[in-house]
Structure formats: structure tokens, C-alpha cells
Amino acid sequence: MSQPLQLREIRHTDLVFPQQANHQGSYFGGAALAEMDKIAFLISARHARRPFVTASCDKIDFRKPIFVGELVELTGEVRMVGWHSLIVDVELSAESLFTGERRICTRGSFTMVAADRKDNPDRLPSAPEDRADYSPSPRDSARVLQLVFPGDTNHLGQLFGGKAASLMGKAAYIAASRRARKSVGMAASDKIDFIASVKEGELLDVTARVASIGNTSMKVKVRAEAENLMTGDRRLCGEAEYVMVALDEAGKPTPVPPLD
Numbered sequence: 001m002s003q004p005l006q007l008r009e010i011r012h013t014d015l016v017f018p019q020q021a022n023h024q025g026s027y028f029g030g031a032a033l034a035e036m037d038k039i040a041f042l043i044s045a046r047h048a049r050r051p052f053v054t055a056s057c058d059k060i061d062f063r064k065p066i067f068v069g070e071l072v073e074l075t076g077e078v079r080m081v082g083w084h085s086l087i088v089d090v091e092l093s094a095e096s097l098f099t100g101e102r103r104i105c106t107r108g109s110f111t112m113v114a115a116d117r118k119d120n121p122d123r124l125p126s127a128p129e130d131r132a133d134y135s136p137s138p139r140d141s142a143r144v145l146q147l148v149f150p151g152d153t154n155h156l157g158q159l160f161g162g163k164a165a166s167l168m169g170k171a172a173y174i175a176a177s178r179r180a181r182k183s184v185g186m187a188a189s190d191k192i193d194f195i196a197s198v199k200e201g202e203l204l205d206v207t208a209r210v211a212s213i214g215n216t217s218m219k220v221k222v223r224a225e226a227e228n229l230m231t232g233d234r235r236l237c238g239e240a241e242y243v244m245v246a247l248d249e250a251g252k253p254t255p256v257p258p259l260d
Helices: 029-048 161-180
Strands: 011-015 052-062 071-081 085-095 102-114 141-147 183-194 203-213 217-227 234-247
Touching: 011 029, 011 161, 029 052, 029 071, 029 085, 029 102, 029 141, 071 161, 141 161, 161 183, 161 203, 161 217, 161 234, 183 217, 203 234
Parallel strands: none
Antiparallel strands: 011 071, 011 141, 052 102, 071 085, 085 102, 141 203, 183 234, 203 217, 217 234
């Protein structure tokens, strides 16, 4: 059974924090480049189910600045495939959490080379016929992708529960902020269930959506899945529900627009 489009494509949302910006409050180009390179790697590994390294960044266009507090959303596609290398186009857009105004800020091409090419002489799969969807994700949703590195794990090579909970909370905050178009605060965590561990080298795929709305509050459901990038096997690792409250400029609860 094929996966839904949301899970077949690589799409990552994140927030720009002060430590990622310069003294003018705009996103560092190096930070943007690092996120784009991560997406290029994920797209390549997903495409061929093989390890890859970045050979070059052919062209990076920084068109418009991104500011602290804005949402960034990245996606991309395999454009060209050779025997052991491929080219991935990546697009980075910014979105104001308060107005919804969206703009394309950066585009770039990454040449990725199969890291196992000396041991695996097989040619890489052809470029997919389906084109990437660069349109915005739904307003009341978020998707956060995280590669699990050694510094994120315990002595058993498993992702720390606190790190997973932090990413799930971030996804809930993004989804609620996009729905309310106001500042939001976490009022409660109804439940966080850790169902299975996430291992070093795997992809943690966290999706969030606003499930229901009260007057000033929103219930956000979050789901975390782990994926083995070499095999494609996925498993449910965690589920959570958060109650997020929309806040006005004085920090007091304020009404939330109803779900579409």
C-alpha cells in the first residue's frame, strides 16, 4: 500500500530563532544552506535507499531575507540522475506566522554522490516522473524532520525522549500558530506516549495538525514516526496531544478562527 503524498514527499518546516540570525535579525545564509543540504540528503537517500555525500552546491540563490520568528518550509526533488550521482533541486520559502504572507527566499542545486559506489556498482534509479509539490502545506499543519545523530542519543544509540518531546512540542506550536495567526502558548500536554525507540541514523518524521478548536484554545494532535532510510521501513514511535491557547498582544487568551 502506497504512502500518502504527505509522507512520500520530503517536506520540512521549522522556526527561525535568534541564535540562527545575525545582528539585523535575518537568518544566516549558512544556516539556510545547512537545512537545504539536509533536505538534499534526505531526498537522495529516499530515492535510492543508499547513503550519499554532498559533492557540490552548484548554484544557491539567496533572493529575499528571512527574519527571526518566521516559519521556513523546505522541499525539493531529484532533477537529474547519473550512474552514481544525482542532482537535487531544493526550495526554501518563508512564511509569516501572523499574516500568512509567504515568499520564496532561496533555491539551490546539490550534486549528491553515492557513498557506497566502490562497493555497490549498481546504477542509481531513474529520476521520478512525479514532480515535487512546492505549494504551501495546509495552514493548520506542520511537519518537522530530524536526522538522529550520535549526540542526540543515549548509550544504547536511541534518541533521548526529551529530544523527541521537544520536536513534537515544536510541531504543535507551528501548527497552532499557523491556524491562529497569533502568538500561542502551551496550556497543557494531555498525553505523550512513547511507543518505540528511534535509532541513531534514522529519520524522525513528526507531523502535527489542529484537530479541534474551542473559543481561544486548540487541540493539536502530533504523530512521530521513525524511518530507516536504507530500507524504507517505518514505525510509529510516539503520539501526543497538546492544548494550545491563542494570545493577544497583552498575553491574554483571544479567539481563534474556526477550522476550514
